[in-house]
Amino acid sequence: MSAPSRYATRTAPRRARRALALGPGLAVLCAVLAVVAFLSVTQGSRSIGLSDVLRALGSLDNDGSITSTVTLELRVPRTLLGILVGAALGVAGAILQGVTRNPLADAGIMGINSGAAAFVVFAITVLGVRGVGVYVWFAFIGAAGALVLVYAIASLGREGATPVKLALAGAAVTAGLASVTTGIVMTNVDALNELRFWQVGSLAGRYAPILVGVAPFLLVALAVSMFFGRALNGLALGEDVARGLGQHVTRTRAAAFAVVAVLAGAATAACGPIVFVGLVVPHLARFICGPDYRWILPYSMLLAPIVLLLADVVGRVVAAPDELQVGVVLGVVGAPAFVAIVRYARLSEV
Amino acid sequence: MAATTAFKTVAPSSAAAAAVRGNRRRRAARSAAVTCALAVAVFALFVVTMMVGSFRLGAWEVIASVLHLRDDPSVDFVVRGLRLPTAASAVTVGLALGASGTIFQQLLRNPLASPDFVGITSGASLAAVSGIVLLQASGLVVSGLALGGAIVASLAMYLLAWRDGVTGYRFILIGIGVAVFFEGLVGYVLSRAQLYEARQAMHWLTGSVGQASSDELRLLAGALIVLLPVAVLLQRPLRALELGDDAARALGTRTELSRAGLLAVAVVLVALAVAVAGPIAFVALVAGPIANRLLGPATGGVVAAALTGAALLLTADLVAVHLMPTPLPTGVVTGAVGAPYLLWLLATTNRQGAGG
Numbered sequence: 125m126s127a128p129s130r131y132a133t134r135t136a137p138r139r140a141r142r143a144l145a146l147g148p149g150l151a152v153l154c155a156v157l158a159v160v161a162f163l164s165v166t167q168g169s170r171s172i173g174l175s176d177v178l179r180a181l182g183s184l185d186n187d188g189s190i191t192s193t194v195t196l197e198l199r200v201p202r203t204l205l206g207i208l209v210g211a212a213l214g215v216a217g218a219i220l221q222g223v224t225r226n227p228l229a230d231a232g233i234m235g236i237n238s239g240a241a242a243f244v245v246f247a248i249t250v251l252g253v254r255g256v257g258v259y260v261w262f263a264f265i266g267a268a269g270a271l272v273l274v275y276a277i278a279s280l281g282r283e284g285a286t287p288v289k290l291a292l293a294g295a296a297v298t299a300g301l302a303s304v305t306t307g308i309v310m311t312n313v314d315a316l317n318e319l320r321f322w323q324v325g326s327l328a329g330r331y332a333p334i335l336v337g338v339a340p341f342l343l344v345a346l347a348v349s350m351f352f353g354r355a356l357n358g359l360a361l362g363e364d365v366a367r368g369l370g371q372h373v374t375r376t377r378a379a380a381f382a383v384v385a386v387l388a389g390a391a392t393a394a395c396g397p398i399v400f401v402g403l404v405v406p407h408l409a410r411f412i413c414g415p416d417y418r419w420i421l422p423y424s425m426l427l428a429p430i431v432l433l434l435a436d437v438v439g440r441v442v443a444a445p446d447e448l449q450v451g452v453v454l455g456v457v458g459a460p461a462f463v464a465i466v467r468y469a470r471l472s473e474v
Numbered sequence: 475m476a477a478t479t480a481f482k483t484v485a486p487s488s489a490a491a492a493a494v495r496g497n498r499r500r501r502a503a504r505s506a507a508v509t510c511a512l513a514v515a516v517f518a519l520f521v522v523t524m525m526v527g528s529f530r531l532g533a534w535e536v537i538a539s540v541l542h543l544r545d546d547p548s549v550d551f552v553v554r555g556l557r558l559p560t561a562a563s564a565v566t567v568g569l570a571l572g573a574s575g576t577i578f579q580q581l582l583r584n585p586l587a588s589p590d591f592v593g594i595t596s597g598a599s600l601a602a603v604s605g606i607v608l609l610q611a612s613g614l615v616v617s618g619l620a621l622g623g624a625i626v627a628s629l630a631m632y633l634l635a636w637r638d639g640v641t642g643y644r645f646i647l648i649g650i651g652v653a654v655f656f657e658g659l660v661g662y663v664l665s666r667a668q669l670y671e672a673r674q675a676m677h678w679l680t681g682s683v684g685q686a687s688s689d690e691l692r693l694l695a696g697a698l699i700v701l702l703p704v705a706v707l708l709q710r711p712l713r714a715l716e717l718g719d720d721a722a723r724a725l726g727t728r729t730e731l732s733r734a735g736l737l738a739v740a741v742v743l744v745a746l747a748v749a750v751a752g753p754i755a756f757v758a759l760v761a762g763p764i765a766n767r768l769l770g771p772a773t774g775g776v777v778a779a780a781l782t783g784a785a786l787l788l789t790a791d792l793v794a795v796h797l798m799p800t801p802l803p804t805g806v807v808t809g810a811v812g813a814p815y816l817l818w819l820l821a822t823t824n825r826q827g828a829g830g
Contacts, residue, residue, distance in 0.1 A: 228647070273817075280821045288647065292586065293820055295650050300813020303755055306680050307806035311799075399654060448662060455658025463634055463651040466644060 146419050149412070153426040157207070160433045164203040167437050201332045206436055206450075207429040208335075208342045209395050212387040214428020215349045215421060217402025218409065222356035222417050223380045224275075226287040227465060230403035231267075231388035234290060235297035237399075239270025240392035242301040249308050256337035260393040267389035270297055271381055338390040345386040346425060352380060353418030360415065398451050400458025401428050407465065505775060508768050512781035516565065519788035523561040524553055526796055559691065563750050564683040564788045564804075566694045568757060570747035572783020573705055573776050575758025576765065577740040581733060582645060585819060588759035589624075589744040592649025595758075596656035597627025598748040603660050607667040613689040617749035624745035627652060628737070681754030681805030683791050694746040701739050705776045708736050754805045756812025757783050757790075763819070 213231060220229035231237050243266030247253040253262070274297055278289040355376045358366040363373050391398070409423035432450060435457070439448030524536045529552050538544045539553040575588040589595050601623025605611035611619065631652055635645040744758065761783035769778055787804065794807040 277817050277821050289820065291647055291650065293817060295591075296813050296816040296820065299755060299816070300809055303680065303806050303809025303813070307802050307810070310680065310802060310806070399658070446666070452658045452662040455654055455661075459651045459655030459658065462654070463648050466647045466651065467634070 142414065142416075142419075146413055146423075150422060150426065153423070153430070157426055157430050157433075160430050160437070161203050161207065163437050164206060164433045165199045167441055201335045202436075203433065204339075205335050205394060206433045208339060208346075209391040209398070210401060210429030210432030211346055211425045212342050212391040213398060213402040213432070214405040214409075214424040215346060216384045216387040216391070217428075218406040218417070218420050218424040219349060219352060219356065219380050219384050220402070221406050222352075222420075223359060223377055224285055224287075224290060225360060225362075226285070226290055227407070228287045228291045228403070228462075230400070231384065231391075232397060232399040233403060233462075234294035235270045235274050235301070236267045236294075236384070236388045237392045237397035238298040238301045238305075239266040239268075239273075240264070240389045241397045242266055242305045243269075244393055245305045245308055249311075256334045256393060260338055260341065260390055263389035263393035264385055265389075267392065268382070268385035270301070271385055271388075273297060275381070334394050338394045341386055341390040345383050345390070349383050349387070350421055350425075352376075352383070353416070353421050355380070356417035356421075357415075360417070396451065398432070398454060400454045400462065401432055403465075404458055404461045405431055505769055505778070508765075509775065509778050509781065512765075512768070512778060512785060516568075516781050516784045516788065519785060519792070520561050520565055523564065523788055523792060524557040526792070527552075527557065559688065560684045560791070561788070562695075563691050564791045565784045566691065566698055567683055567747045567751045567754065568761075568784030568787030569698055569702070569780040570694060570743040570783075571754065571758040571787070572761035572765070573702060573780040574740040574744040574747070575760075575783070576762030576776055576779035577705060577736050578758070579762050581736055581740075584646065585763060586646050586759070586816075587649075588762075589740065590753060590755055590758050591653075592646060593631055593652030593656060594624050594627045594649075594741065594744060595748055595753040596653040596660070597630075598624040598745045599753045600656045600660050600663070601626075602749060602752075604663050607663050613687045614693065617690050617693055617746060620749035621742065621745040624741050624748065627656065628741050680803040681752035681808070682794075682803035683751045683754075683787065684795070684804075690746075690750045694750050697742060697746050701743060702777065702780065705736070705739050708732055708739070709776060752803075752805065754787065755809035756816070757786050757808055760812055760815055761786060 216236075217230045220231065220234065221227060223229075240263040243262040244259050247259045247262040253259050274290065274293045275285060277293045278285040355371060358369050358371045359373065359376065361369075366373050366376075388402075405428040406420060406424050408427055409420045413419035413423055432454075435453040436450045439450055439453045442448060521533050521536055524540070525531050525533060531549065531553065535546075535549055536553055539546070539549050540558060575590075578587050578589055578592075579585055581587075598620040601619040602616050605616050605619040609615070631645070631649055634652070635648045747754075762779045764786075765775065765779040765782040768782070769775060786808070790807040790811070791804045794802045794804045798807075
């Protein structure tokens with residue numbers, strides 16, 4: 125800062141103070157996530173003690189006992205998947221909200237998850253594709269297609285892609301794709317049985333192979349997404365200002381959308397369309413960190429898996445010995461949150 | 475596409491009055507013609523629905539059998555036993571959805587405000603599916619549950635969206651939120667069900683006219699006979715409401731009363747339709763606009779919109795059952811066709827700058 129203006133002298137210490145608080149905050153969130161992950165491994169229709177978990181994890185080979193089988197083959201992969209998918213949805217939501225400057229943007233609301241889901245269902249039932257490593261590619265195509273379609277339709281007209289237009293176009297795409305998906309599933313009883321749970325969004329019954337199938341994509345996309353903070357901060361000032369600051373707005377937007385398509389597509393391929401994590405978590409993060417996307421992105425990446433795993437554990441504990449799908453828990457909790465945002469947010473800009 | 479009246483500058487007052495009279499006459503004539511044409515189309519589709527299938531019949535055979543003009547046991551079995559319930563439920567559900575959708579759209583002054591879009595249908599679905607899966611309910615109980623669910627959903631919408639009136643897009647977005655909430659619960663109920671019931675419930679969720687029990691159907695038909703005339707009677711205040719509340723009040727309309735009455739009619743119709751056929755997507759949304767396009771300057775006829783809904787649903791059912799490789803629920807066809815329409819609607823209103 126050359127020539128410190130009054131503005132700079134006032135904000136620099138504030139920014140430094142905020143960084144001082146937010147840095148350790150990330151560490152705290154990591155600790156919370158670890159606690160929630162531990163709950164996710166130990167809680168369920170069969171409670172498993174800490175010592176058993178540590179023994180199973182320590183030896184890392186299945187000694188044949190029920191406890192270690194449940195731990196290693198069900199609970200641990202499920203928890204890891206929950207962390208990855210949650211992080212992906214949270215970050216995807218934060219990026220979408222930043223790029224579109226829209227408090228209602230989220231991969232679920234904008235029809236991106238249902239695009240991915242429709243293509244996965246199509247691949248499984250019509251093309252007979254098996255294996256998550258293959259159909260995850262269909263999920264990417266579907267996610268990208270839905271995103272481009274919704275954004276293009278919402279961008280028509282004078283004001284560009286307003287929050288309301290985006291949400292409505294997303295709802296229309298979701299409704300249309302849902303009925304096509306249902307039509308495909310209805311004609312095939314096996315597929316119905318297979319997809320009934322997947323459509324609700326669930327972490328259950330998705331084990332190591334799925335984790336292995338989607339983890340590389342998600343890890344790479346999450347790593348890349350952390351570099352978008354500055355670009356999103358620029359876009360938050362409006363397109364003209366961002367251009368004036370020397371940003372390539374169109375290029376930034378295209379790159380961000382590509383990352384979102386990978387994140388949302390892989391997450392949907394793994395767990396079905398999970399709603400509302402991506403919508404609500406960035407708002408939480410913004411509430412904690414203020415408007416700086418360099419903080420919002422990592423906070424969303426840590427907060428979202430905490431929310432998702434908590435919803436999953438709640439669904440397992442409340443409905444034991446059955447379980448509630450995580451998508452149901454989130455829908456029932458998240459819809460009121462969405463309504464609250466609609467009612468009280470100034471639906472202009474983030 | 476109204477013929478614009480050329481004013482002759484002879485005696486302005488009388489000429490203008492004549493022009494207005496002529497305009498009104500033309501509008502009434504067009505409205506009558508369109509409504510009659512729609513009625514004929516619905517009747518024709520109704521008959522065709524009962525003619526086609528693995529056992530083909532002639533139009534006259536069908537009509538004679540339905541009206542009990544002839545006795546031919548095999549034909550009677552196919553027509554009255556198998557095809558009449560489906561055709562009748564397509565007609566009644568279509569009428570109810572078309573009327574209900576157009577009432578919602580006009581009351582809320584928003585082409586997107588149809589009951590299937592703002593959570594009312596999903597509230598009815600949740601109640602009905604819970605009844606089917608948890609209580610093994612059927613028939614009139616399901617109708618009652620659907621009605622209860624629709625009323626609860628409408629009240630929830632009204633309370634949540636009530637902030638300086640219930641107009642505008644905020645209402646629609648809150649409706650979408652409410653719909654997601656109910657659909658999440660529906661998904662939960664379905665995943666708790668046995669597979670056979672789930673299949674039945676899934677079928678029901680997509681919406682299909684081929685599964686009504688006669689009790690539900692009779693109830694809906696009765697409601698239509700009573701409520702459609704009521705809706706038509708309430709049309710005048712409805713017209714005034716379109717001018718805005720203040721103008722309507724100035725014209726002497728008791729806005730709150732007429733609005734409440736109309737909403738009640740629309741909610742009852744849509745709930746009973748859902749009980750008969752499940753939540754059939756998009757018919758309620760598109761019937762009104764299509765009817766208005768046909769009516770030209772004489773927009774807003776509830777009867778024309780209802781007939782349009784019936785024609786749409788009969789067509790969708792013919793497509794779903796006879797043109798697809800395997801028979802599908804009707805709702806799949808209406809959804810797959812309706813979504814592009816909705817996107818087009820969004821795109822065009824946006825271009826006019828009327829969106830969001």
